[in-house]
Each structure stands twice: as structure tokens, then as C-alpha cells.
Amino acid sequence: MPGRAIMFQGTGSDVGKSLIVAGLARALANRGLRVCPFKPQNMSNNAAVTGDGGEIGRAQALQARAARVGPSVHMNPVLLKPQSETGAQIVVQGRVAGSARAADYQDLKQSLLASVLESFALMRDEADIVLVEGAGSAAEINLRANDIANMGFARAADIPVALIGDIDRGGVIASLVGTKHVVASDDAAMICGFIVNRFRGDSALFEAGMDAIAARTGWRAFGLVPHFAEAARLPAEDALGLSAKNRAAGHDGPIRIAVPILPHISNFDDLDPLAAERQVDLKRVWPGEALPGDVDLVLLAGSKSTIADLAALRAAGFDIDIAAHIRRGGYVLGLCGGYQMLGRTIADPDGVEGPAGEVPGLGHLDVETRLTPEKHLIAVSGTTFDGVSFAGYEMHMGETTGPDCKRPFARLTDGRADGAMSASGRISGIYAHGLFADDRQRSAWLERLGGSASVLEFEQEVDAVLDRLAVHLEAHLDIDGIIANAR
Template sequence: MSRAIMFQGTGSDVGKSLVVAGLARALANRGMSVAPFKPQNMSNNAAVTEDGGEIGRAQALQARAAKVPLTVHMNPVLLKPQSEVGAQIVVQGRVWATAKAAEYQGIKPQLMPAVMDSFARMKASADIVLVEGAGSASETNLRVNDIANMGFAEAADIPVVLIGDIDRGGVIASLVGTKQVVSQADAARIVGFIVNRFRGDPALFADGMTEIARQTGWHAFGLLPFFTDAAKLPAEDALALSYGNGAGRKGARVKIVVPILPHISNFDDLDPLEAEPEVELVKVRPGGALPGDADLVLLVGSKATIADLEAFRAAGFDIDLAAHIRRGGQVLGLCGGYQMLGRSIADPQGVEGPAGTVAGLGHLDVETVLTGEKSLVSVKGTSTDGAPFAGYEMHMGRTTGEDCGRPFAHLSDGRPDGAVSLSGRVTGTYVHGLLADDAQRNAWLKRLGAPSSDLAYEAGVEAALDGLATHVEAHLDVDGIIANAR
């Protein structure tokens, strides 16, 4: 009979996603069939599923760890923040509505049936379902109508493991304090706790673990040391992007500059570049300037393209980009970045905000019209220089124009994709995941003057997941966690 157990946190970004991924790979390596599940996620970093929808990137990583195909039922409610219209609500993989935060609180009861339907499907598909909560278990002001944490755990009647992050400090207070503020029924549902991201000698916190267990009555499932190779795995939240306007790896042959805008999405497109030893990846936020010695300026995806285009101009990045192109620099726009590079972006249906048309940056002779229908599909293809790639499309809008006559690539179904400027220095494409393909990434590095790289990016992700599983097995009471699932 299939069982389930839920992992909630004392706060956001305490490492829930990574703990679940590590457990998923550990249990899969033991021969168990494992399904990840997150009732409600909030992220603009999403993945395309095999059944033609989208889910949060964290659940995609967890499914990869569990060695199972992606399905929309792993994350039945996905909230994607955008500009004036609030958040886009994706239900079982498809856009369902948009709502502001206050409105969403009243909408949640309508979503619980879909959440429970998806959970039942996942439970029927696996020996064990590892459920991840969202945010903090102690947000008692959100307990009414909750579908993400204790509200879901109660509806599904499953036990909870609470995770605290010692790296941010106050972990004893956050774990014990959760016991004090949640209801007695919710506290009784918590069977144990994990202290995550410990650095140093574990013996120094042995008394701390004992004290938490004494004051809460919960079982200590383990003290999990900081996992260094977590940086090799895709992050779920834009908070994981480095802050400020600092430089990347020094001494590299190629400098790639990325403007970081307010509604950045699918930023895991940057991960393969972060891993390249010959690439200095510089992320620049508004308030900084795009460095004049960049080899490539990379405009990544956006959940609110028009709003981010306004932010791009307000930061003066448009002036920096024009100067970069005049100096002979290369530009690559991915999805929303591709749309920004054109002559105009029209939003006749008010998909992102007030209906209207805005001028683009004008570096590609193309025009984009945003529509309510979203393209969600995995793709393979070959760029015009002969380099293959595999990735996915996730966008609203149709782009046409003179430069589309010079496509960046041809997809395996025969469709052309993207556009290249007459000068050859500005390229746009709708393909996400492009640079995770070693052949395609090497083609870009060669174009920018770097030697071929021997980095096998996807193999590195697999090795990191296996390392995470070993780490989890060594430091957590995995058998105890399984025994408490029901």
C-alpha cells in the first residue's frame, strides 16, 4: 500500500526542496518507486511536463531525483507572480486565472479538489509520496483555507516532518516556537524534525537537538550538514541568485553579462554557464551598469516582459546594450529576452497588464503579439551553425518579422525558431534549456573565443543528486522517516 509523508519548514528557503530531492534519490536507489508532490508552489522557475503542462522547477528536480517522468500532478497549483495583474494561477499544468494576493485567499477552497485529485493520482503511482510544503508551517494567519501546509496535511491525513535552517540562526527558537503557535492538532501531526545546513562539528549541537526534542516531544530525524554541491543543482527561487552587482569567476576567457530584472523567470538557464570554468558570469541588477568588456549580454526569460522592459530602460541598461552592440559585442535573448529585443511588444488582450503596445529595444527586426494561449512543449533541434540542442518552449506570444527569415535554429518538427540580426551579432530564441546541452553551449563558447569545454553538465547534475542521496543517508534517520509515512 502506498504511503506519504510531508516536509514542512519553519520558514521559506530552509532547504525543503533539497531534502526531498535527496530523499527521493536515496529511496529510488533503494529500489522504491517514489513520487514528489507539492500542493502549492510559488515560482517563476518552471518546467514543462510530459503531459503538456508546467510545474515548479523544484518538483522537476525531485522527479529527476526519483527517476520518474514529470507530470502536472506533482504540483497541481503553481503561482507565477507577474506585474500589475498579480499572480498567474496554474492548475494542473494550465493557466486557470490571475489574482492578487488578497483575492487568492478566497480562491484557495476552489483549488483543494484539484489538489486532492492530483495527490490521489500520485499516491496511486508510487510506493511512497514525498510531499513538500510551502513557506512556513507557523503562518497561522493563513491556516484557514490553507492548501499548502497543515491544511493539506489534515485533508490528506498524513504526518509531517518539520525542517529548520541552522545557518540563518535561531533554529531552536524557530522549531520550538512552531510547536507553540500552531494548534494542538497540527502540532500532534508533526512526528519529527530535521535541522538543516549545519556547518562545523556536529557534536557541538548535540545538546541543541536534545533540547528541541525535549521541548517539542518530536523525534530528531537528524542534523544535516551543509551540502556544498547544492550549487550544482537548479534553484527554485530567484532569491538564490546572487545579490548586488559583483563580478563572477575571475581569469576566465569569456565574460557573459546578465541583467537581473524584477520578474526574471527560468533563470536556471544560467546554471550551465555558472559551471563553465572559462566563463565569468556577471549578474547586474538595476543600479549597476553593464560592463563594457562583456563578450555576450544575455537577456533571460521574464514573467512580465513589458514590465521588465520598462525596468530595463529605467536602469539605463538600454544605453549600455546599444553601446555593447556598437563595440561588436554579441547579444542572446531567451524567450522574454527575445521579445524585448524586437521593435515592439503588443498586448491587445491585457495578458500582462493594461492593453496596449510598447516599443521594444529595436535590435531585432521582429514584432511580438502577446496572447492568452501558452506554448508548453519539449523541443529538439539544430542551430544554423549545426550544433544540436534539446530544451523546451514556455511562452505566451507570437513573434514575426524580417529577421525571422534568418532563424536561429530549426526544430525537429521542421519549424524555424528565433531570429538573427543582419549583422549576426543579435540572436533571439524561444528555447529554454538551450545552454544545458553541451554541444550547443560549446558552439556559443567557440563563437565567443573560448576553447572547447569538457564540462558534461547533465552528468554533473546526476552526480550531484547521487552525492546528495549519500549525504542524506549518512546523516538522517531515513528508515525512521519511512516508518512514519502512512
Template structure:
């Protein structure tokens, strides 16, 4: 029997669609239902490596985990990875498909609908129900032509829609009612119900609001969901979410770690496990702010546009701060794009990130990088050098790095390969492997080297516990049976 499906669209970005789908996926899995997550089109530089050798958005990886499924490229068949303010790399069914400017992509979308519907059909063949997540706002009627992310997909696949609004940002009645007002009639008919998310305070104070929305739209009220602080333990997909989390400082912590917020920062969930450590004060340094002088470790993060982010790093004066940090005896770690920045030179002869060029790096490691069209996507494991601490992680990068200090690697992989480079004094390191801090053994070893003590809490178990709490929270506050009845 063909699986049913239901789609969750939002009145805007960041209203909580991703977590609603993740929580529902775990709740339905607890009920013994075979559930699969699906997002036709996503835009994020925070991605995950799939079991079938591609990449998808981090939110869909979390949702798959909630559903207890291996990651598949078909869960997110179109992934846009921004490389500038107006352009992005286009990933289709896990592989690089090309590049497109924002305006160009509007016409490209019609070519991608076939891939989207193919992936959707594949998931439906293996599940009882598919939970579909929309992108951005359902009311962006200026982008409705050729749409594959919201109503365009819902109509093409005949999937009913539940609309999610965020009361925490204010104006939720207007945003829900207004969405119906601006949608064309046939699109509005696809919406069967609504959810109001992130309620703070006494839910009874919004009972009249729920009734008013239902009366004005004709949609069924399917839940008023209170704000859940524990959701912050789950990986963020937007760098702005990460910045908000790190506003809570820990001045008493022994170890201060700073991460510059690059314009095209990628795979920033690398730092979630550090943020959860009580003994670590993790600081995301915003543009215009100096790198803190008392940090013990500065981490240059991954980047979707390494050369452009290197220019931004220097324009902020962070290169000067970084050299002062090293003179004070501090440590530096570069991950993926951050590793490339630490070298002597970065060349982009094929125009992978923009116009073909060659630029000087920060010169803190005796290596150089040539960006190539081939992309490395794989899960890895092994031990760190020289302390032999085990690790698990993943590679997701373009480019080949060579040089004298590659003979002093950071990691030894299980297949015998080595990765990364270390300076002669060991205080500057670079690696292509993401996810090191998510491995409890590696995170504890890093913190000990910096003079602190790890909590001993399992990051993986903390994520599992947070998913279970989210599922229980939605079981209490959503009409899940009503949502299931509306799926078709």
C-alpha cells in the first residue's frame, strides 16, 4: 500500500517546522509507524553525509535520526548551499548539479521538479507515512511560479498542508490569517490545519487567538505548542540559531574557545557539543568584534566559500588577532575550509567558488590548497596523532591540500590514510574531518589539553534524550491523531 503524506509549511523561516517534523517523526516511530522525513528544497550550508554517498541538509539528517532511518539523498533532493549573497551551489539528489544565481534559480526550478517527485516516490515506497517540510514562507507568492518547495510541491504531489506559525516573534494571528489572504484559492485549499508554535507563558491566554484563527481561515487548530528549552540541545541548521544559543556566556569556565562567525560558515554543528560542556565558554565572534585575547583555542570553521571568507577574516582584522593569540601561547585549529585558510596559498583555477584566482593564505601552516571540481563525501574513523585517541567523523570538501607539514598529520584514518597538518610546535593544526567534537573521546582529549575537564556526558545520548523529550512534548500539545487523519 502506498504511504500517506502530510506537509508542514511555515508562515516564515525559523518558525520551527524542522523541529516539529523531527519531534513528530520520533513520536510516530515510538508508535511503531514507519515514518520518513522529506524536504523538497532546502537552503543551508550545514549538511550531512548520507549512507548512499551524498549530502543533505542537517535538519533532514536530524529528522532521519528521529525516525530511526539511515540518511538518504532522497530525503532532501534539492539542497542550495549559498556561496554569495545572490548565488548558491545546487546539490541534486546528493551530488553537485551546478551553480545558480538567485534569479536564475527561479527558472531552473522547473527542471528540478522531476528529481523532487522521483525522490518523494522512492520514500513513499518504503514508509507508512512521509512527513514533508516546506521551506521559508508559504506566503512568498512572488516566488510561486515553478515552486518546488511549498505549494508548488503540495499541488504537484497532492499532499495536504499544515501551516506552522511562531507566536514568539509576535503577530502570529496576522501571519496565519494573512497567509490565507494572499494565497491563490487552489493553494489555500491545500491547507487543512494549523499549529501555533513556541508559546511562552500561560497557554490559556491564547485560547481566543486559536479560535479566531480557525474562524477566519476555516482551518483546524491542531495544537498550541509551548516553547521547549531542551530543543536547544538539537543541532541547529541556521548560523543565526547558533549565535543566539551562544549569547549565554560561562565566565566561570576554565576553557574559553572562540569561533569567528564567517559569512559562509558551514557545518557549524561541529561546535554544539562544546557549547553543551559546562566547563567550556564557547564564543561565536561576530563581525566587527575582536577575537578574545584570553581564549585558549581559536577554531577556524568550515566554509562554503573559503576564499571569500578568508578575505572577510582579514577585513575584520582577525588575522592580526590570531597572530597575537599565538604569541601569547594560544592554540589554533582549522576545520575543512578553516584548514585551507591556515596554509600559504589557496588556488581556484577552475572557478569553483567564483572567478578563477589564487590568493595568499594566513601562512600559519606549511601547506597549500588547490580547489578542484571533485567533492569528497565520506564517513571516517581512526585515531588522532600523536595521542592515539579514537574518533569518528566525516569529510565533506572540495580541494587537495599538500605541503611539508602534511608529514605531521592530525589524524590517522582506519584505512591507513592520514589527514591534516600540524605546525612544528603543535599549536596550529588543520584537518578536513568534521564532527570531532561530537565524539566524546576526542572532545574530552581536546578539553584536557587546554587545561579543563570534560563533563563526561555523552553527546549522542544527549541528542537522543532531547528527541525523546521533544516527541513527548508534541504528544502532549499536538493533535497527532488529527494530523494523521489528514494525511493522504
């Protein structure tokens, strides 16, 4: 018999929907329920490879982990990966289906609803309860006509909605009550209750606020959730989380690592294990700032649009900073798109990222990259040049060749070489993501940069944070009431 389901929508973006679903997934799994997360449509360049050979949003992979189930492409059947200010690559059930400008995508959405409902039915068949996450704001009535991410999906799947508001940004009473009055009455009728998230201070001071929201909406109050500071230790869903982490207090360790933050940065959870290290001072550097001159390592992260981000890197003057860093004898590591940027040229003969053509790279590795329409999506493991084992995943479009590939950064267990190194050994690149989440690799890099072996067990710590998040929600949410409203 298909499991029950309930959807969590927000009054806006970044109100904590992903975190609430992850915490509830772990809490319900701890209660012995079979839980599946589901997000009909996601927009993010932070993606994960699934066991069935596709890709989904990183947030849904984290939620699957919280539920103690393997990630599936059907947990996030439509993934939009921004390639420009107005366009995105469209991934359907884990596979690239094409690209579209934002205006054109609005007309495509209804054609994707069948795939979304198919995936939802598959997840429902595998679970006691499916926790569905909306996208953006439930009150985007200008996009309601073809919606498949919020009320459009809730109505099509006939599942109830819990609405989440963020008190930390202010105006939470107006945003929740306003949603009730802005959305169509049939949509408002789908909402069974509300959650106020990220409260700081004495909860007794907001009791009247909770009562006011309930009285003006007719919705049940599922709880007032205090701010969970450890959320910063979990992977961010999109670049909004990057800016928040940049503002958060970090470690003032002796090893200094700088990361240029470019417009289409992807798979930026590669940075999280380094940020968690007490001996690392991780600097996320935005355009308009200079890369610090005393860092040990410049790390070029992945990119959804390598050529556009390379142009942004040059426009920001980061290319000059990187060259100066190399002259001082510093280390440079490029991951995936960052690896491609380090080469002599990047060719896009098929127009994968935009107009067909070729651009010069930074020229610090003697390699050339040719972008290709086929996407590599695979879990990998192997051994790096220093004999240290690692496990991670590949997610890229392109092939890189050249003399420096004769000094591969890694040798994979399937026999393939991955990456390249300069003759000095101080400049290197690799396609594999997840390198620093592997404690062995992270330790090797810390020692290479003058530090000591890591004592952090990163993956275990992520699970521990999810456990503490579940306890947090058990204490502050009416989880029994939420389950009772699922259908």
C-alpha cells in the first residue's frame, strides 16, 4: 500500500525547508518508519550522484542520508542547474534533457508534471511516509499557472501542506498570514498547519504571535523552532548558503586556503570538510576582493559554466592573484571546472555552455579541455599520486588531455587516470569531487600544507549533526500532529 505524504512549503526561499525535512527524516527514521524525501523541482548547482547513475540536488541526497536510504533520481525528478542569469540546464529523472531560458521553461513545466508524478508514485510505494519539499515561495502567484514545485504539485498529488516561515529575517506574521490571503482559496485549503523557524530568544515572547497567525489563517501551529546553529555544518542547497557561511565565524587556523567564489560555482560542499577543520582558515573570496597574499593553497572549485566563470575570474583580477601566488611557491588545486580553467585552452565546439568557440585558460597546467554534450556521472575511488586512497564522484561534461596528464593526480580503481600535475607538483587538478570529505585525503593535504593529520571524522560528524537536529525538532515540533495530517 502506498505510503502517506505531507509537503513542506515556505513563505520564501531559504526559510529552512531543506533542513526541516532532513531533521524530520532522521527523527521519523529513528521512530522506525520508512521515510523518503521528495522535491518535485529544485534549482541548484550543488548536486549529488545517485546509485542509479543520475544526479539530484545535494539537499535531497542529504535528506536521503538522514532517512537512512540510498539517494535515487526519483527523489528530485526535475533539477534546474543555472548556466546564466536567465537560463538553466534541465535534468529530468537524473539525466540532462536540455536547456531553456527562464521564460521558455515556464511553458515546459506542465510537460514535466507526468515525470514528477511518476517519480512521486515510485517513492510513495517504497515508504511509510514521503516528506515533500517545495521550492521558493508558496505565494509566487505570478508563476502559479504552470507550477509543479509548490501548490501545483500539492493539488496534482492531493497532499496536505505545512507552511514554513522564517522569523529570523523579520515579518514572519505578515508573511504567513499574507500567504493565506494571496494564494487562491483552493490552494490555501491544502495548508493544514504552519511552522515558525529560526527563533532566537525566549519562546514565551512569541506565544501571542503564534496564536495570532493561527487565528488569522485557521491553520494549526506545528511549532516554533529555535535557531539550530549547527545547520552551518551541513551542505548548503544553493549559493545563498555560501554567503551565510562566509559571514559565519570560522577557524583561525595556521593553514590558510582561499577559494574564489564565482557566479556559477557548483558542488561547493567540497569546501565544507575544510571549513570544519580547526587548523584551517578557509577564506571564501568574492569578486571585488583580492585573494590574500599569504595563503598556502588556492582552491578553484567546480563550475556549471566553466567558460563564463573563467571570464568572471579574469574580470575580478583573480588570475593576477593566482599567478602571483604561484610565483611565491604556493599550491593551486582545481576541482572539475576549476581543473579545466587551469589548462591552456577550453574548447566548446558543440556550444555546450553557449556560443561555440575556444577560449584561453589560465595556462598553469599543460592540458587542453574539450567540452562535450555527454555528462559523466559516476562514483569513483582510487589512489592519488602520493599513494593515499580516496573515494568521491565525477560529475562533468568534457575531456581533458595534454602533457601534464602524464603526471595524473590520481589513478582510479577502474584503471583510468584522473587529473594532471605540473612538473613542480604544486599545481594540480582532478575531476573527482568529494576529495576532502575523505578523511585520508584531507589529512594528506593538511600535512602537505604544513599542518598535522586530521582528527576530524567528517562523515561521522555529519551524521551526528543530523541526529542532534532530529532531537531538536522532536523537542520543538508537534511531529505526531504532522504525521496525523499526512495522507
